[in-house]
Amino acid sequence: MTTLSLIARRTILAAGTALVAASATSSVFAASTADWPTKPVRIVVGFPGGSSPDLTARTFSEPLSKLLGQPVIVENKVGAGGNIGATEVARAHDNHTIGLMINGNMTIAKILNPATPYDPLKDLAPLTLIGVSPLVLTAPVEQPGVPKDADAKAFFAAAQKAGDTWSYGTPGVGTIGHLGTELLKARSGIAPIHVPYSGYPQVATAMMGGQLQMALLPPALAMAQAQAGKLRLIGVTSSGRSALAPGVPSLAEAGIKNFDLQIWNAFAAPSSMPAEIRTKLAAMLVEIARSPAVREKLFQQGWQMVGTSPEGLANRIQKDTAELSRLIKEQKISNQ
Structure with a gap:
């Protein structure tokens, strides 16, 4: 047998062995996923x-x-x-x-x-x-410099005046609450400082305690706290009003242009x-x-x-x- 034919034979045998092994592995894998x-x-x-x-x-x-x-x-x-x-x-x-x-x-x-x-x-x-879902811009019911009956435009006017003396909360750096508020700052001319928390419920609690002046919250949480009289609703981040936050105006209605944000x-x-x-x-x-x-x-x-x-x-x-x-x-x- 020539050296070339011997190499060819060994190659065929190796390929056959690999095919059998692969087939066995595939059968075992199929069985394991079927039992999963x-x-x-x-x-x-x-x-x-x-x-x-x-x-x-x-x-x-x-x-x-x-x-x-x-x-x-x-x-x-x-x-x-x-x-x-x-x-x-x-x-x-x-x-x-x-x-x-x-x-x-x-x-x-x-x-x-x-x-x-x-x-x-x-x-x-x-x-x-x-x-x-959109988010809802929320704020404490009572806060210095903001009239109790302030609409969204009056709220933004107060926020612009306050500058970086205000803070906003989010569930962390890189969340949509964080990125969205930074975009909102650019669109509205406000300048609150970012304070990260472990989650939205903790953000809401901090707002109610006066540690934060504003935050973008999920609709269910925002609506529940507003109905309990603990937070005020400023506007939703969708381009129009949302069925998830009935009666809440969009931020576009407050003059914030080119702003449409979803979580x-x-x-x-x-x-x-x-x-x-x-x-x-x-x-x-x-x-x-x-x-x-x-x-x-x-x-x-x-x-x-x-x-x-x-x-x-x-x-x-x-x-x-x-x-x-x-x-x-x-x-x-x-x-x-």
């Missing part, structure tokens, strides 16, 4: 209990548990505007961890802060966009999770989101239900990443 889940599933939330992302995650946990036939546990990993929780998800390799996240965690986290331990575009896999929440998995499992999870989450009971709960929490495919969420991430990156550059926003 084999233990409780975690939904990691980067915000405190009682926050909007936390409420949404808990709305999904029970029906998802029924579909999976396993317990679904919500874990709060709080800090860094939700990025601590997102990092927990990105690094998970147990195939039983997903996350409920907001815009910034899945778009510009790494752009805003290069030291962020994960890359949202590489380390997270989109599952479904759950809901979208959203979505489920994501680690990119290391097998595609077959992600597909199964995404289908279940969309089914839950589109059920009448969950749709109503989401609306009560301040969300217009969407329930996209993974591809639909990926498209939204791409669009928002580009837009928010421009905003960060134009307004010279940093992670400080």
Whole structure:
């Protein structure tokens, strides 16, 4: 046998062995994904209990548990505007961890802060966009320099006069509350100082205590505190009025031009999770989101239900990443 034919024979044998091994691995993998889940599933939330992302995650946990036939546990990993929780998800390799996240965690986290331990575009896999919502500009019921009956225009006039003696709160650097208020400052000529908190409920409490003079809050939280007489509503960040905040004027009506801002929440998995499992999870989450009971709960929490495919969420991430990156550059926003 020539040397050439011997090499060829060995190559064919090696290829055959590799094919058999690959086939066996594929069969084992198919069986393992078919049996999934084999233990409780975690939904990691980067915000405190009682926050909007936390409420949404808990709305999904029970029906998802029924579909999976396993317990679904919500874990709060709080800090860094939700990025601590997102990092927990990105690094998970147990195939039983997903996350409920907001815009910034899945778009510009790494752009805003290069030291962020994960890359949202590489380390997270989109599952479904759950809901979208405007924010509501809110303020204390009583504050120096602002008349009790002040409308939005009078409020902005007072804010312009106050300059940097006012402060505004957000759930953290890089959140839509932060980026949106910085854009609002540029559009309106106001100059409040940013103070980050662990979540929106903590921001609302600080406003009621007089530590903050303004903040962009989710509609459900803003409306509840306004109805209790604890906060005043200035305007919604959508281009027009919103059914999520009945009777509240848009900021455009107060003369703030070219201002249209939305927050959203979505489920994501680690990119290391097998595609077959992600597909199964995404289908279940969309089914839950589109059920009448969950749709109503989401609306009560301040969300217009969407329930996209993974591809639909990926498209939204791409669009928002580009837009928010421009905003960060134009307004010279940093992670400080």
